[in-house]
Amino acid sequence: MMAEYSAFSLLANALKGNKDWKPAWRKPDPKASYDVIIIGGGGHGLATAYYLAKEHGITNVAVLEKGWLGSGNVGRNTTAVRSNYLLPANTRFYEHSMKLWEGLSHELNYNVMFSQRGCLNLAHTPAQFDDYARRGNAMRHLGVDAELMTPAQIKRLIPALDISSDARFPVVGGLMQRRAGTARHDAVAWGYARGADRRGVDIIENCEVTGFLRDGDRVIGVTTSRGDIRARKVAVAVAGSTGRVMRLAGVETMPIESHVLQAFVTESLKPFIDTVVTFGMGHFYMSQSDKGGLVYGGDIDGYNSYAQRGNLPIVDEVMSEMLALFPGLARVRMLRSWGGVCDMSMDGSPIITTGPLPGMYLNCGWCYGGFKATPASGWTFAWTIAKDEPHDFNAPFTLDRFHRGLVIDDKGQGANPRLH
Amino acid sequence: MSPRRTDTGGRIDRLKTIRFSFDGVAYTGHAGDTLASALLAKGVTLFGRSFKYHRPRGLLTAGVEEPNALVTVLKGEVREPNIPATMVEIHDGLVAISQNRFPSLAWDIHAVNQLGGKILSAGFYYKTFMGPVIGPLKGTRFWMFCEHFIRRAAGLGSAGSAKDPAHYERMNAFCDVLVVGSGPAGLMAAKAAADQGARVMLADLEPRFGGSTNWSNETIDGAPAADWARRTVTQLEGRDNVRLLPRTTVWGYYDNNTLAALERVSDHKEQPAKGEPRHRYWAIRARSVVLATGAFERPLVFPGNDRPGVMLAHAAERYANEFGVLPGERIALFTNNDSAYRAAIALKKAGAAIVAIADVRSELSPEMRKLATEAEAEIFAGHAVVATEGGKALSGVKVQRFDMVTGALTGDERSIHADCLLMSGGWSPTIHLASQAGAKAEWNAARQAFLPPKPAQQWIGAGAFTGSFSTAEAIAEGRAAGLAAAGGTSTPAALPTVEAVHGDPDPAPVFEIRAKGKSFVDFQHDVTAEDVRLAHREGFVSVEHLKRYTTLGMATDQGKSSNVPGLAIMAEALGKPIPEVGTTRFRPPFAPVSIGSLAAERFGDLKPERLTPMHDWHVANGATMYSAGLWYRPMIYGLSGETIEQAYVREAKATRESAGIVDVSTLGKIAVQGPDAAAFLDRVYTNMFSTLAVGKARYGLMLREDGFAFDDGTTWRLGEQDFLMTTTTANAGKVMQHLEYFLDVIWPDLKVHVTSVTDEWAGAAIGGPKARQILAACVTGTAVDNATLPFMGIVHGQIAGVPVMICRLSFSGEMAFEVYSGAGHGIHVWEALIEAGKPFGLVAYGLEALGTMRIEKGHVTGAEIDGRTTARDLHLDWMLSKKKPFIGSAMMDREGLIASDRLELVGLIALDNRPLNGGAHIVEALDETNPHGSIGHITACCYSPALGKHIALALVQAGKARHGTRAHVSDPLRNRFGPVEIVSNHFYDPEGTRMHG
């Protein structure tokens, strides 16, 4: 059978005036009950639904989305995909994600445009270079690709980069992960949605969860803006709104703060930079989209927020760092900025676990890292829901690790979400 | 026939000729022209190529919303891409080029993309380019192969890498009333507010104030509207409570009425004046804002609506009346509303023939019929344009009878010869800033437009922005808004009277004519009506899905003209009213903003530089400076021909053999003073400070609340209630905030004051067997012998007449002293020490030698206290007092912090006698081809002159238990593998006999 999407189907449909394309996913009404309800129609929720159906044969599944599908952070990020972490728990998890990314377009029969253009972390002092070497070697010892680059090699790769020795923070080298890159963010949500839909999952948009149905402690379903829906298992994947949704279940506190993270894009340019690059003396990362816009960002604004809007100090900081690396961009123009709400956890790492209530499963705390995690997050969360226990990949990402002191603190900043 | 300059009229200075070039061709224009108007006046119709199909495109608009005519402005090597020609003011020497075309604008090879039109439909990328599942192009390779070519075809202009020589600046401004937009509404608002005595700022993105008065042909108080506007501006200019900002785009509406604006200060000049920035970034805190931002005219969607020569009606009116340029000789109009008739009159008056007015409405008001007659135009009521003809310029249009209710086209097509077609699809108020301020726009069915929401911040709207499209309404609303914004209550004199063509402000609800051929919704991104319908078919029906799937509204114009038509077509496909499809939330910036302006003064000067008082001496004496955070510190004082290693080995050796001196001014220094200072330090440090005698110092360790190690340093007790705390250089600010937080928030009952004194003290550490002799030779006022100045003792004295404080403590492991003096005397004391040290062979040493000696001693720094290690991991558990609680004491014994497999500090000795690398990992069994099984990593390493070996500090799993065992360094990144012995971190003089002397 011909794949639904291919060059041939494009041609065949074009000849028929593109009249025969089917909806990427159905728009069903919710049923009264399901085996599994996933709250949150973002990347992680949709991926979870897809892998539940595909890997575990659980297809009586509903994904409930309060707005339009993919309206959370999967649709408002800087699209970088990488597995260049320091600590083994993170590296293993994100490398699993990377491997899923590498086959994702074929897996979904949907071109998510994953492009392994590399991710280069610039080092500006010998001490920082050693730090990156530590991280790169940690990756290599777990079978993940990493290499160090000299300033000359970096200049060849990114000619527009200022590597002069009189720069305020001269570039002394860099850590490169070649297999890292970027993907088309929306396509990931749409691809998983279509894949899950084709396997029987109900994706229900404009369906806001307003409460949880309980049998004693046990969660047995949800109340929504479209009626009550029961389920044997209720999974929460609402990063950015975790606090709000968990409060509906009576969980008043979480090791999470919601923060706004701004991102920016310039007007379209002819190819300018071929890789993802990060600045080491601040927080700045940039890549170029296929359309030609430079996509970039920096730190979170640094205060609790559920508003998808930030303020000027971060805007100014990010632009200043951008020009420190690329002084040729002063006359290029910022076209659009946007804000996403991030779950900032207390150690900078996520939570993918059973509980905290019986019948409930929780996926949250993604900090800056949610987009690249999407495949592995869905894959491990589906495993955890199906088997009622975590896979090795997500076993360290428990909710109780904070209290037990088993934190996974890649940045070494302690319980200070603003600094992760 | 082609566009041309009119003989009279316009607000250009016809006596002033300006020379510029476009695509290498020399042109002339007049002062007051934009690049668009000047080229149009010379008959240029082709301005750019579209993004996807590379279709030839001309001017659609005359303003900031231009999607087609994007150019790159060149200033030597420096490029400014993607600037609308409508926003470039010409000046002598201006060089602009077209973009996104190869080899030339007229002949673009990528125009071949048009042949694939149906295949290149919305979302086609998602459906193909996935490539084979197996073989050399499997995985992501095939896509990356295709992407290579796609990237080259995509993009618009090119950015350069040459540094922009211009400078940018930022202004913080405060005002009572910020008026955005200087049309009739904005001018009235500014005047009304100014009359109340309010501090007023008036910003307009155009160089000329006045907005529509510049081209409307209306009269105000009996004079041409433009004269009225100029008079009002002159009145405002003379007032010291008013600041006028022409060429200033207010682009962002942030929290608490903070607005961001970009002033293009000197782009329109051949050379900026001395000291003048290119752009100025205004951060404006306004008590109140008047939004008088007007409205954007919408195009109609019909086949061939993108051909060069098809233009918005008001844009043509602007070209004629404001710039004295006729966009064509034979002009046809196509409209769904009354406003286009005004354009017909204007162009007729300017000298063009109006050959036809096609109006989708079958019933026209007598006034409009009268205007059409006046314009000598043939009226096609109940008709629509169904096709356009021509290549790179328009040659004709076809009209057909059109039923507004059913959308049906009937009867024969009629061809009309025309070189310009003006269209008007109604108007969309420019509500972007109001939307950014945080509220949702509201659909108005009569106006067929989104009107501004109820304010979520302190703003008041006026004029076309509110959907009041007539000048009389604008004037009335503007004055009311200005008064209200200024908090005024007085009722002033009569309003200016306006003479204008009256028209119905409500358009017919027609957005698209469905006929054969490509009908464009988003011109720049080549999104057609069919693409919108395809998105509908595939379920991408919410407004955000529509945008993202088709890229509608994502181009450089951000959908200023395309959003509403796109929504309307989707709404029709869904059979729902427009507001149910959704409204777009506008985000900053309103129009693209130069990145240079946002960096402002920090462009080329990212962060301040912190220099110690001895900085110049270091540089003069051959130091290689190392940037450490914001500080600069000497790395080595290299002699000519020396390698870094030779230099630090020499420096360290000399220190251990005779004496060395190092600048330690960068250490964080905090004065902790008050009756409860000692008690406070007992809580802050893991060890006891209340027992410390006055005149003594003690090494202290701090933990974070979560029980992990935070910072270390010595604290000196200068008096009963007076301590001087030192911190690591990197953590100085963090420790200060930590202390302040606890004093202010947790323990406000403690009577303690903390003051950062890092910059008040210069510090020099002098160590080595001869250090005491050197001090003895230059210190007066105190003895420095063992009895007077024992280990960890503090004395006060003078060096070269300068008061100094000397503490005997050691980081190098030698007999050593830290000499502190007032920062202003730092260099004086330093030089005196150097001079006194000469007979003893004193050397200055840098960070490398400092690091070498601390590794030999096994002391920890930030590389080991990395935020993940505990006191136990670093063998500092002897410092954890059991007699008192301290910050972190309750949390430090949790399961994860005392696990047996934690990384612990050890020493390493390279058994192959080769250099080690920082960041190398440690393994039990070496596997060079497939490195695995890391048990830890090197945190710091050096060649140890004291041991004659390559050594390192490392964090290794259960490291202490491994002392005396062998392991391997595994550093695949640098291909360095080899055996090491794991030893104690105290390599050198573990008993400390040298420093205790």
Place this chain on the structure above:
Amino acid sequence: MLITCPYCGPRDVIEFTYQGDGNRERPDPASQNFEAWNAYVYDRLNPAGDHNEIWQHSGGCRAHLRVVRNTLTHEISSVAFVRGDHASAARRKAEDKA
């Protein structure tokens, strides 16, 4: 965003350092109640709406301020010195005694 420092007046957010959730209560230093310690260090209310939080005017008077700010709109409804809390608590205590 502007924060009106009770000492310095309205100042841009760039002058302030966020010190997080102001609802957290630090246990008595000698307390062995680990649940309370854990809650203090790691658990957050993180409300969508009014949030009681602490900011330091680090680029100004360096006082710590208790700010009530809406996390949905960023609107600030009150700002006070944190030290004032303690003063008023002490006053309350004194009143209770009396």
